[in-house]
Amino acid sequence: LISGCGTFTCLSSAVAAVSGLLMGYELGLISGALLQMSNILALSCKEQEIVVSSLLFGALFASLTGGFLIDRFGRRLAIIIASSLLVLGSLILLPYESYGILIVGRIAIGISISLSSIATCVYIAEIAPQHRRGLLVSLNELMIVTGILFAYISNYAFASVSHGWKYMFGLVIPLGALQAIAMYFLPPSPRFLVMKNNDEAAKKVLERLRETSDATKELTVIKSSLKDEHQYSFLDLFRSKNNMRARMLVGLTLVFFVQTTGQPNILFYASTVLKSVGFQSNEAASLASTGVGVVKVVSTVPATVFVDQVGSKTFLCIGSSVMAVSLVTMGLVNRNIHVNFTNVCRSQSPEDFFLQGTGNLTGVTNGSLKDLFASMASPERLSFNVQRSPDVARTELNRTALAGGKSTTGSHMESGEVPVVLKWLSLASLLVYVAAFSIGLGPMSWLVLSEIFPGEIRGRAMALTSSMNWGINLLISLTFLTVTELIGLSWVCFIYTIMSLASLAFVIVFIPETKGCSLEQISMELAKQ
Numbered sequence: 001l002i003s004g005c006g007t008f009t010c011l012s013s014a015v016a017a018v019s020g021l022l023m024g025y026e027l028g029l030i031s032g033a034l035l036q037m038s039n040i041l042a043l044s045c046k047e048q049e050i051v052v053s054s055l056l057f058g059a060l061f062a063s064l065t066g067g068f069l070i071d072r073f074g075r076r077l078a079i080i081i082a083s084s085l086l087v088l089g090s091l092i093l094l095p096y097e098s099y100g101i102l103i104v105g106r107i108a109i110g111i112s113i114s115l116s117s118i119a120t121c122v123y124i125a126e127i128a129p130q131h132r133r134g135l136l137v138s139l140n141e142l143m144i145v146t147g148i149l150f151a152y153i154s155n156y157a158f159a160s161v162s163h164g165w166k167y168m169f170g171l172v173i174p175l176g177a178l179q180a181i182a183m184y185f186l187p188p189s190p191r192f193l194v195m196k197n198n199d200e201a202a203k204k205v206l207e208r209l210r211e212t213s214d215a216t217k218e219l220t221v222i223k224s225s226l227k228d229e230h231q232y233s234f235l236d237l238f239r240s241k242n243n244m245r246a247r248m249l250v251g252l253t254l255v256f257f258v259q260t261t262g263q264p265n266i267l268f269y270a271s272t273v274l275k276s277v278g279f280q281s282n283e284a285a286s287l288a289s290t291g292v293g294v295v296k297v298v299s300t301v302p303a304t305v306f307v308d309q310v311g312s313k314t315f316l317c318i319g320s321s322v323m324a325v326s327l328v329t330m331g332l333v334n335r336n337i338h339v340n341f342t343n344v345c346r347s348q349s350p351e352d353f354f355l356q357g358t359g360n361l362t363g364v365t366n367g368s369l370k371d372l373f374a375s376m377a378s379p380e381r382l383s384f385n386v387q388r389s390p391d392v393a394r395t396e397l398n399r400t401a402l403a404g405g406k407s408t409t410g411s412h413m414e415s416g417e418v419p420v421v422l423k424w425l426s427l428a429s430l431l432v433y434v435a436a437f438s439i440g441l442g443p444m445s446w447l448v449l450s451e452i453f454p455g456e457i458r459g460r461a462m463a464l465t466s467s468m469n470w471g472i473n474l475l476i477s478l479t480f481l482t483v484t485e486l487i488g489l490s491w492v493c494f495i496y497t498i499m500s501l502a503s504l505a506f507v508i509v510f511i512p513e514t515k516g517c518s519l520e521q522i523s524m525e526l527a528k529q
Contacts, residue, residue, distance in 0.1 A: 006129075006211040012186045013124045013136040016079060018179040019116035020140040022086055022172055024147020026109050028293075029155065030055070033165040041099055053474075054103045058110025060470045066115040067463025074196075075123035075459070076188045082116035083180040085109075086172060093169045105169075114470070118462045125450040125458075126189040127209055130518040134307035137450055141443035142297070142304045149293040156290075191455045191519075194222050225455070225520035232457040237464065242527040247452050250510050251465045254445045257503035259472045261323055262496035263437045292434050296442075299435035303443050311515035312444040313507060319440015320504035324497050326436060329429040331493030333422050441503070451514050454523045 030052055038048050070078045089108030092101055120140050128136040154171060158164030187209070193202035199219065206215035237248045303315055453461035484492050514522050 006209060008211065009127060009129065009132075009209045010136070012127055012209070013139055015179060015182045015186060016120045016123050017139045017143045018175065019079060019082065019113075019120040020143030021147040021150075022083070022176055022179070023113040023117055024144035024149075025151045025154075025172055026055070026086075026113055026147075028148040028151025029168050030106075033155070033168045036159075036163075036165045037102065040097060041102075043099065047099060051099075051102055051106060054106040055110035055113075056470060056474060058107035058112075059114035060110075060467055060474075062111040062114035063118065063463050063467035063470055065463075066118055066466075067460035069115070070119050070122060070459030070463070071457065074188050074192045075119050075126065076183055076186060076192075078119035078459075079116055079123060080180050080183045082112045082119065083176045083183070085112035085115075087176040087180070090169050090173050090176070094166055114466065118459065118466050121446055121450040122458050122462060123189055125519065126191040126455070127187075129210065130521075131308055131516055133451075133519075134312060134447055134515065135304055137447045138300070138304040138307055138443040141446060142300045145293070145296040145300050145438065145442075149290075149297055152290055152293045190219075191222055191226070194219070194226055195456060199223070221518065221520050222455075225523060232454060234457070234460055237457065237461055242454070247526055248461065248464070251449050251452060251461065252468050253506060254448060254511070255465045255469045256472060257320075257499065257506065258441045258445050259469065259476055260496075260499045261320075261437070261441065261503060262327070262492070262499065263434075263441075291431065295431050295434050296438045299438040300443055303439045307444070307447065308515055311513050312447050313511050313513040316440045316444045316448075316507040316511060317504060319436045319442075319444070320500050320507060322436035323433055323440070324500040324504065326429045326433040327493050327497040327500060329425065330433065331490040331497065333426045333429065334488075334490040334493060336422060448511060448514070451519060451522050452512070452526055454527075455519065 034043075034048055034051065037043065037051075041047075043051065066078065069081075085108050089105045089112060092108065093105035117140075121137055124136050124140060125133055151168075154168050158167050161167065187205040188201075190202040190205045190209070193199070193205060202222070203215055203219050206218055207213065210218070232244070236242075236244050238245055240246075307315060449462055449465055450458070512522070512526065517525070
């Protein structure tokens with residue numbers, strides 16, 4: 001299947017990575033589904049915001065508590081629990097059309113995707129052979145962006161179907177159930193078995209994974225390294241013992257940059273920005289969302305395939321520098337275009353809102369951004385919070401409204417005709433930006449995180465960085481509109497440029513190059529520094 005990696009290992013990783021597919025799908029889904037549901041349930045803006053945030057709330061909760069589950073009961077079991085929860089959450093949503101049930105279901109789904117995203121990264125990193133680990137862990141990221149793309153497609157497909165949202169939510173059920181069943185037949189992580197003093201079983205698992213008759217050598221390495229890292233408590237993450245505090249800070253800073261280089265927000269406004277620079281609504285809406293989805297998938301592929309040869313550090317550097325360049329371009333283009341948007345959610349009933357479509361969805365400059373945020377930014381909020389798949393949901397709103405054949409009143413343009421060059425430059429820099437993120441900070445940051453912590457405490461450490469991820473996200477997405485209102489979009493782009501350059505410097509100085517090293521070697525190296 002993949003040279004130098006046993007069929008069984010690849011199969012196990014692929015089954016685990018289905019979590020990524022499910023997660024991307026759930027994230028990309030909500031905005032399309034929300035258009036229909038807010039109409040059926042006559043949800044107010046506040047209520048829509050709560051529906052969306054409920055998933056985040058579940059995810060934040062799971063990332064705070066999930067680490068203990070993963071280190072105590074095992075990576076495989078955590079994935080099984082997570083996919084069963086996803087199935088349950090989705091099943092709750094289907095029969096009822098009620099606001100309360102909707103929230104309960106979304107919280108369950110939030111807990112599920114957060115738990116599975118941590119467990120999957122750890123599980124795959126621990127079963128993968130060292131020279132193929134990057135590829136297999138990044139497989140999860142690839143699945144997430146593919147999931148997002150599927151969500152776009154299903155939003156589009158079911159937009160005009162009555163009760164289409166039920167199909168959207170229902171599609172994951174068979175897949176989640178299949179994954180839970182399949183994971184049951186896969187082996188536990190050999191490193192986890194050694195942690196639980198079950199060497200005999202660990203040896204058998206390793207022999208199956210590596211397809212050799214004798215895995216004693218690898219087992220010995222794992223055992224000796226676990227002996228060294230024995231007995232970490234959660235608080236040791238913040239002590240200087242074995243350099244743990246420094247490793248934790250590296251992890252947290254990396255996550256901080258994933259969020260603060262602006263991917264979630266710029267993308268949320270993708271269609272608005274494009275519309276304002278003169279792409280008419282249908283074109284802009286479908287271009288922005290599906291285009292962004294496709295670009296993400298396409299650019300994640302080379303990163304996944306070549307990470308073991310090139311190394312994650314190199315990709316992080318390339319990604320950050322290209323992001324900086326494209327953000328500068330975007331900022332300069334936007335300085336030359338005066339953007340004018342109209343406001344949505346102040347005085348309209350959900351029905352008008354639905355009929356009007358969401359062409360005038362997102363205000364980036366003047367007026368009541370706070371109301372607007374309360375209304376429609378919320379469906380997207382969650383998309384920011386995804387571990388590294390931030391750019392999910394922005395534009396389905398537009399597309400779905402269009403697909404439903406509703407009339408869409410676009411942002412009322414006052415700026416006259418925009419020069420063609422600027423129009424295409426704006427689109428190009430946006431897509432380059434998305435691509436750069438998907439090569440660098442998107443997949444690589446999670447790969448680095450799954451490598452830099454010792455096995456004994458890897459689950460808890462990943463969970464902590466993950467909760468930082470969801471937390472900062474909430475924070476950034478809440479302040480974004482206010483900030484944009486104050487300083488204008490082009491300055492926001494310039495601030496993100498500065499953050500991208502800062503992340504580049506950080507990566508060069510602090511991130512170790514880990515290609516071709518075993519997890520044990522990495523941990524020993526980092527303990528010394």
